[in-house]
Amino acid sequence: MVKLDSKVPAGPIEEKWTNHIFNMKLVSPANKRKFDIIVVGTGLAGASAAATLGELGYNVKAFTFHDSARRAHSIAAQGGINAAKNYQNDGDSVFRLFYDTIKGGDFRSREANVYRLAEVSGNIIDQCVAQGVPFAREYGGALANRSFGGALVSRTFYAKGQTGQQLLLGAYSAMNRQINLGKVKLYSRREMLDLVVVDGVARGIVVRNLITGEIEKYSAHAVVLATGGYSNVFFLSTNAMNSNATAIWRAHKKGAAFANPCFTQIHPTCLPVHGEGQSKLTLMSESLRNDGRIWVSKIKGDKRHPNDIPEEERDYYLERKYPSYGNLSPRDISSRSAKEVVDEGRGAQGQEAVYLDFRDAIKRLGKKVIEERYGNLFEIYQTITGENPYEVPMKIYPAPHYTMGGLWVDYNLMSTIPGLFVAGEANFSDHGANRLGASALMQGLADGYFVLPYTIGNYLASEKPELVKTSHPEFDKTEENIKNMINQLLSIKGKRTVDSIHKELGRIMWNKVGMSRNEKGLKEAIEEIKTLREEFWKNVNVVGKNEDVNQCLERAGRVADYLELGELMARDALNRNESCGAHFREEYQTEEGEALRNDEEYAYVAAWVFKELGDWELVKEPLEFENIQLATRSYK
């Protein structure tokens, strides 16, 4: 029986982290160079962790499957990064950011972690400024802020529409400095395929060299996974093509508990699917909803051109259902409502899409104002769709975006496998059942710059782990297993392409484990995924050989993992007999169709322990809310 110990320090919430830092054991400067640390992933969390650990004096081996560390998907985050600086003097504080995050997460995150996140948020901005991140400025030279995601204060810092890129380049440059100094060694084009666990402790990793196919073994005193989220289980998502679950999934199968896998945020403002060949979904800025009106035809199967549909035959469903929030209703509500009208057969021109219309805004404000506000977004839309949004309403639809679930970690960001730390989107912490806008970047950098460097030091000083050499039989065994899996994939030689199976899985996930779920659908999904998994292992065709650049093999390994993770996501959703945040169970809603949380029975983190495929043990971490009172979210 796995026991979850969150290791949350005692004492008032404002003092927990400070006291914890003081109580943690330190590694003496002279001894730091005796410790090796592996960091997998070089996004915001990974690169900032690698840089800071290297700077402290540890020997860091950083791994990325990209050609360059600068390509990590953190680069694509546009909006901004939150920090409780209160530069605007508008009432922000550490406590308010903490409060907003807990409430936004619908009371399914751990208070102590979230408070710490808010507490270090200000330091992140200072750090990035010092690195030369070109944040937007006011005329007087001070940092500029904007409000974001419905927050009532302006706490979001930004660098044009490229905040993620600039923050990542900051972390990447900090890491480059350590590479230059010889403290970080970067291994690019390597994909982690397994974790090596000896005597119950994480001792290293096994990776595939994506150029030569060679299986390589690396050992260390501690391993950090910062490998991002798993939205690509849906096939179509806003995630980059290569984002995947393999590293965390294989670690899960080696004993790391997987927490809240069913919490996936669906972003309402994305470009809709345009055809069978579509590879991913592009996110449009949520800011469009400030002036755009969302509607569909009142008539089912209406294939008319939107400009030919008269006013009285349009259903502005968000304004109708949520008169006070209207088109600015929160992400989960807006997404779900769009799916409802499409399911009724009222999607835009029969497609899975709804209209986002600027006609009235242009009439009210003039084209020039709209151009100033949204011009570049309109251009992006026109480049992709070939339609002019000044003349024809945009089509949008929700898409899987961010996964709040991930490997379970304690307050020190250590998983249930000692020596295995998990950071950023790859872990489950901080966002609960729903993530606020501009909080993902904050968490990645908080973990990497300001949490792990302390807590890993404490682990090394107090546990004094021995370095297990890569000649240890467990390394060989792990390598052998990986080689067997690769050979098996290459030898099936069936009739289905990897993508066709991935797409089929994506449809099951989207329809039955997506924006809204019910018991019947989830049970069906579990069976369908099992069947598809059998089909995959019998009938997939992985072309080529291992000893070469083989992108087909790379995708096949990832899809193999999605076919297992997908089942766990469905099981987790089935277990959670309540609606909260991004998790909407149709059986649990109020008469008005609002999410109905059940704090009596489900105020816990659902951590799943792998026993064998199809068989998981559920371990619960009860959540206690001592500083913020449990309350219902309302948007009416």
Add this chain to the structure above:
Amino acid sequence: MEEKKLNLTLKIWRQPAPDAAGSFQEYKISVSPDTSFLEMLDELNNELESKNLDPIAFESDCREGICGTCGLVINGHPHGPLPKIATCQLHMRNFKDGDTIWVEPFRAKAFPVIKDLMVDRSAFDRIMEAGGFISVNTGSVPDGNTIPIPKDIASEAMDSASCIGCGACVAACKNASAMLFVSAKVSQFALLPQGQPERYRRVQAMVKKMDELGFGACSNTYACEAECPKGISIKNIARMNREFIAAKVKTEEVDA
């Protein structure tokens, strides 16, 4: 809706390994005009895979024009014929039914071909490791607002910083020069107060590394700016040259 498909002939560079001979192979494909260029390659690869043929190796990741992973030379233009977009943002509606499209990898001595349309651009990382950073330790920095930066300077630094490191500038240049890339980073830090202490050391280290790695000199044809998906200005090159000369003078003073 009845959709008109485009029938295209693709001439794609196939090269099994870095030291193997490469050649253009012909493929016929029929695609929707709404498909993106990379999605068309996905479709083609799916077809190849179902015939048990080796799919075309190419790289892409975000497919939103920001990660810098993709980059093909299409009909002679890095990232294709349209200005200021990455390959992933190019859609097939920009081609005509019956077109023949030539697709090849970025070609530069410093970017060796790995396979088919994949090239090794790690030389860019070597340049960045040589000095593309500000030496500051984590955790003990001053409050962000104690370093005021005028809005126009911050915006100018931001323009330089928006380089996505895709390498199109190198592919576009007849000398395969990396000047636009390197100068963008040098400029960003040269403009900001945080970059001043290492200003001269940085430009010298980065230029030295750039030369070592086999990139050519600036060809003064402005092809880099024309093909850059982010519209990075060649003003950066001018700034880098000034920085470099200033660094020479300073270093001599220091040395003397």
